[in-house]
Amino acid sequence: MIIVGITGGIGSGKTTVAKIFQEKYGIPVYIADDEAKRLMNDSKIIKQELIALFGEKAYKEGQLNKAYLSQEIFNDKSKLKKMNAIVHPRVAQHFKNWVDKQQAPYVLKEAAILFESGSYKQCDYVITVTAPLSMRVERVLKRDNTTKEKVQSIVENQWSDEKKIKLSNFVIVNKAFEKTREQVHETHSKILNLIG
Ligand code: ATP
Structure with missing residues (x-):
């Protein structure tokens, strides 16, 4: 089975993006x-x-x-x-x-610390989801009962997007939903082509 890792910093929207792969293209998702x-x-x-x-x-x-x-x-x-x-x-x-x-052309493994834990090495391909930091903080503050300081300290303990992108095969910039869906479509097609 082809394993595609999907990661991204706090509030980037990796779960949301993984769910699009699942709902639109029937790709099984494991949320680690x-x-x-x-x-x-x-x-x-x-x-x-x-x-x-x-x-x-x-x-x-x-x-x-x-x-x-x-x-x-x-x-x-x-x-x-x-x-x-x-x-x-x-x-x-x-x-x-x-x-x-699972029975599918590939599966997605979603993990916040895919790189930090080293488990990206067990993936055939890796997708990193990104979004501007201010947008990420805003999303988490809206979603969770937390503070800006707590979110900031989590961000500081995670790898930077730059470092993650260097080791990724695909990057999905998750700002407006419509554009995200287009990128999911493109990425899904590219993965299908790669795995033949
Ligand atoms: P975490 O690492 O904290 O679990 P995550 O990367 O999995 O975060 P999500 O939980 O998918 O992020 O998204 C964070 C919040 O932002 C959620 O409430 C989600 O509904 C919202 N969100 C995600 N993507 C978008 C988007 N493109 N536009 C608006 N809101 C979004």
Whole structure:
């Protein structure tokens, strides 16, 4: 199966763009961040290992205690590495199983940290979604209950668009929806041509 990674900075619109591929062209989409969150809540082994790392407070009423984990990671950066070592291999395995079940010319794997995590190396092609920073911040402030400062600090922790674009096969500039849809169409056609 051909795997196409799709990424982009916070608020660039990668989920929105991935959904266009799915809805318009029937391309299966795996949203890695959502699957990771789901596995952290549902997988017994992940639960046990996270509790061993963070203590019982890692879960509250059976659900992942995100606020507590963020605070723990913020106070001790080595815990992020350890948490990733617990979660990432399980998500990678889950993704492989998912891929095996798909029937399509290619699949999309959407991940915010596709480059930062190195998982772009397992993709045949990569699409980076971009938008001007001011637009991205505005979108996130409208979508989430957050502050400009928090969004800014996430932006600073992600790779720059420039760096991502250098390693990408395709770039989709997501400003006005109509233009985005045209670019999705072009990109989809190019991928189909490349994979014959
Ligand atoms: P994150 O990394 O934060 O999950 P993302 O890159 O997946 O973000 P989306 O969730 O797809 O981004 O988009 C962010 C917000 O901007 C959403 O509320 C979405 O509806 C909106 N949005 C996305 N693209 C556009 C667009 N072209 N025009 C207007 N609003 C948009």
